[in-house]
Amino acid sequence: MTDLLDPINRRILAELVANARIPVTELARKVGLSKTPVALRIRQLEEAGLITGYRAILSPVRLGLTHVTYVEMRLSDTRHKALEAFNAAIRLIPEVEECYMIAGGFDYLLKVRSRDMADYRRIMAEKLSALPHVASTSSYVAMEAVVEQGGAIL
Known part of the structure; x- marks a missing residue:
């Protein structure tokens, strides 16, 4: 599992945590790779269970749950x-x-x-x-x- 956490994959994960809706092309630009290897790395991270899903994060304050x-x-x-x-x-x-x-x-x-x-x-x-x-x-x-x-x- 630790071999999956190379510096590029760590950067990919950090970017996805900050913005899970980032387009793969923009993510690729940020980590210095082309689109295809980044998409492959994301799939590997998902299959390995490091990425368990994507979700909308709601504002409890806006929902009145303060x-x-x-x-x-x-x-x-x-x-x-x-x-x-x-x-x-x-x-x-x-x-x-x-x-x-x-x-x-x-x-x-x-x-x-x-x-x-x-x-x-x-x-x-x-x-x-x-x-x-x-x-x-x-x-x-x-x-x-x-x-x-x-x-x-x-």
Whole structure:
């Protein structure tokens, strides 16, 4: 895999992270190759799983989703079946922007986006608290996004 990450492919990936809609001809010009080898390299990066897809990144602010809350979740049961049930259920809640299983004093850390505190309270009451095996939660409201990045750093 590391042989795929030569300096040219790193530049290709950096350009695609900055602008996934860049035309291949422009990308080729930026990395100093012709169009055909760049298209081939992109296909190889996709086939190797380094590029997993392309998507539109929406503005949460423009959508009115300015309220961010981080939620620690502790489960009452952490056996394999319970974790699978929780994982399947959490994936169905669109307001959960991120969810990580954590090694430490709690089991999961969630990033939840909502319109405001009242909207978050509704999400907590109707969706998050109803998840399987939830024993307790702690919520932390973000006051300001200081750094928000979408994509890996090369």
